Amino acid sequence: MDRPLRLISTDSIVGNPIDAVARTIEALLVVASQPLSVEDLAAAADDELERVETALGLVRERHAEGRSGIVLERVSGGYAFRAAREAAEACGRLFERPVERGLSQAALETLAIVAYLGPVSRPEIARIRGVAADSTVAALVERGLVAEAGRENAPGGAVRYRVTPLFERVFGLDTLAELPRLDDLGADADAIRDRLLAVAEARAS
Amino acid sequence: MRDLELDLDAFEGPFDLLLTLVLKEQLEPAEIDIASIVVAFVEHLATREAIDLDACGEFLVLIAALLEIKARQLFPEEGAELAELEPEEAAEELARRLAEYRRMKEAAVWLRERLALERDRYFRLGPAPLAPRAERRLAPQEPALLAAALAGLAVPPPKVSLSHMALRFPPVAQFLERFRAVLRRRRVFDFDSEVRGFPRIEQAVAFLALLELHKTGEVALAQVSPFAPIRVSRTASERSTAWTVRSA
Numbered sequence: 001m002d003r004p005l006r007l008i009s010t011d012s013i014v015g016n017p018i019d020a021v022a023r024t025i026e027a028l029l030v031v032a033s034q035p036l037s038v039e040d041l042a043a044a045a046d047d048e049l050e051r052v053e054t055a056l057g058l059v060r061e062r063h064a065e066g067r068s069g070i071v072l073e074r075v076s077g078g079y080a081f082r083a084a085r086e087a088a089e090a091c092g093r094l095f096e097r098p099v100e101r102g103l104s105q106a107a108l109e110t111l112a113i114v115a116y117l118g119p120v121s122r123p124e125i126a127r128i129r130g131v132a133a134d135s136t137v138a139a140l141v142e143r144g145l146v147a148e149a150g151r152e153n154a155p156g157g158a159v160r161y162r163v164t165p166l167f168e169r170v171f172g173l174d175t176l177a178e179l180p181r182l183d184d185l186g187a188d189a190d191a192i193r194d195r196l197l198a199v200a201e202a203r204a205s
Numbered sequence: 206m207r208d209l210e211l212d213l214d215a216f217e218g219p220f221d222l223l224l225t226l227v228l229k230e231q232l233e234p235a236e237i238d239i240a241s242i243v244v245a246f247v248e249h250l251a252t253r254e255a256i257d258l259d260a261c262g263e264f265l266v267l268i269a270a271l272l273e274i275k276a277r278q279l280f281p282e283e284g285a286e287l288a289e290l291e292p293e294e295a296a297e298e299l300a301r302r303l304a305e306y307r308r309m310k311e312a313a314v315w316l317r318e319r320l321a322l323e324r325d326r327y328f329r330l331g332p333a334p335l336a337p338r339a340e341r342r343l344a345p346q347e348p349a350l351l352a353a354a355l356a357g358l359a360v361p362p363p364k365v366s367l368s369h370m371a372l373r374f375p376p377v378a379q380f381l382e383r384f385r386a387v388l389r390r391r392r393v394f395d396f397d398s399e400v401r402g403f404p405r406i407e408q409a410v411a412f413l414a415l416l417e418l419h420k421t422g423e424v425a426l427a428q429v430s431p432f433a434p435i436r437v438s439r440t441a442s443e444r445s446t447a448w449t450v451r452s453a
Contacts, residue, residue, distance in 0.1 A: 033329050073326075080328060088325030095327060100320055105313065112312035122214050123236040128306055134214070134238075151217065158215040158236065166330075171316065172323040180315055182308050 021047050021055035022062075025079075029059075030070075034165065035078030076168035077175060099143050100170050110136045111145060115167065115179060119149040119160035137161060145170065209249050209264075213241050220246075224267060227274060234275040243268060375407055380414030388424065388439050396435040 024045045028036060036044075042052040056072075056079060063072040063081065071084050083091050103111070110133055113125050125133035140146035145167045151157040168176070209220040215236035216223050223242075226232035246264055250256060387394050400411045415437065418424045427436045 082326055082328035085325045088327060091327040097324075097327075099330070103317075103320070108313035108316050109309055112309050112316055115316075116309070116312060123233065128309060130306070157217075169328065170323070171319050172326060179312070182312065 018051060018055050018058065021045055021051055022058040025052065025055055025059050026063075029072070029079060029081045032080065035076045035080040035169065037078040040078065073172075074174055075172060076165045080169070099145065099166065104136075106131075106136050107140060111140060111163070111167070114140070114146050114161050115163045115176060116182060118162035120162075121152055121158035121160050123158055209246055211242060211245055213238055220267075224271070227271065234271065234278050237271070237275065239268065239272055239275065242271075372406060375410050377410055377414045377417060380411045381417060384411075384414060384418060384437070385423070388437075393436060393438040396437050398434070399437075 024047075025041055028041060028044050038049060038052055038056070041056070042049045045052060047055075060072045062068060063070050065071055065084055065086070069084050069087055070081050073080060073082055106129075109129055110125055113128055114120055114137075117124070122133045122137055125137065137146060141148070141161070144164055146161050147164045149160050149162040151159055163176070168174070173179070211218065211220055211223060215238070216226070216232060220242065223232065223237070227234050227237070246268075250261075384399075387399065396412075396415060400408045403411065415424070415426070415435070418437075419426055422440055425438050425440050427438070428434070
């Protein structure tokens, strides 16, 4: 009776050690400008991986769509806060999305090639698309979606490119493995070959 | 010139090695950005104090050869590549390439759809870039006004006058006359007090006149010590001339 009256008892929350970890994680994520892996979080919080994962569950619960304006998401191999989707319109009035604004068809095709086949050089990209890729790749590098990733092994090898963590974040991918399988996309080589042969036979006859 | 270091997309190393690799067909000429090589060479030249014409000539020949190789490869003889293949193989190859491109096109479509789905995900990205502000539009302008403003700028600027810098020498004759007049009145006068208050230039010309008079024997000059006042006196012959003139 000597303690002050509280409408909501915070004892159970404040006193819970996992909750302390959760608060630390919130703090780290609100400062970070890129996704943090569980390992990053555990190292910064100076705690065990398992406890950090449990705490992340707590944070995810608290920061879920419809519950909070800040939402925890798993993206690009880590965890990050983002704005709730319901606030997108308000965000759009104040903030730009320069990374993905006005990506051309050529840029998207080049991005697809780098995402699927990377690390890949400009000449390889040009071979697949049939046109020079220099300016498109340069523009993607400038946007931060694509970055250099060493050179081909041969002496004087060409620069190779891969997609960046920013690419995964913009497209909301945890890993590149979430990209749909190439086999599921487009027509089979077999089907195209059959059509070509059919045309050739029609001309020959 | 042969030690020209290149850093191209398709190749990194000396120009020499690049040529060797191209000639040994280990490097696709089509992948080499020849303009970058030329730029690198020009930059290389800019660092040199003297231009080595031999090196320039050599470079011109080599780069021209490289261009020709590249051009021949980019525009191969029509059908040469596919002619070597059986029709079925050619169709197979073509189909393989088309299918690869088709898959990448489909992947691009998937990316575009994904982007549309994720449009309402906002997240922090370093410092959040602010939305662009509405552009301030200028009122419609009259082209003639612009032309008039430009015409004002196109006029050649007025020539800068250097007249104040010119030295103006008074004629020596002016001082000859002046000294002769003084000598007609006085037998002896002091050069320094006679030219005191004149500008330096005029003092110099006056001195020239004095020397001239001395040369013709009209005056005798005397100075007690260096920098002491110069005393100018009529010479005897001058005096006699004056006498004759006066007596006449």
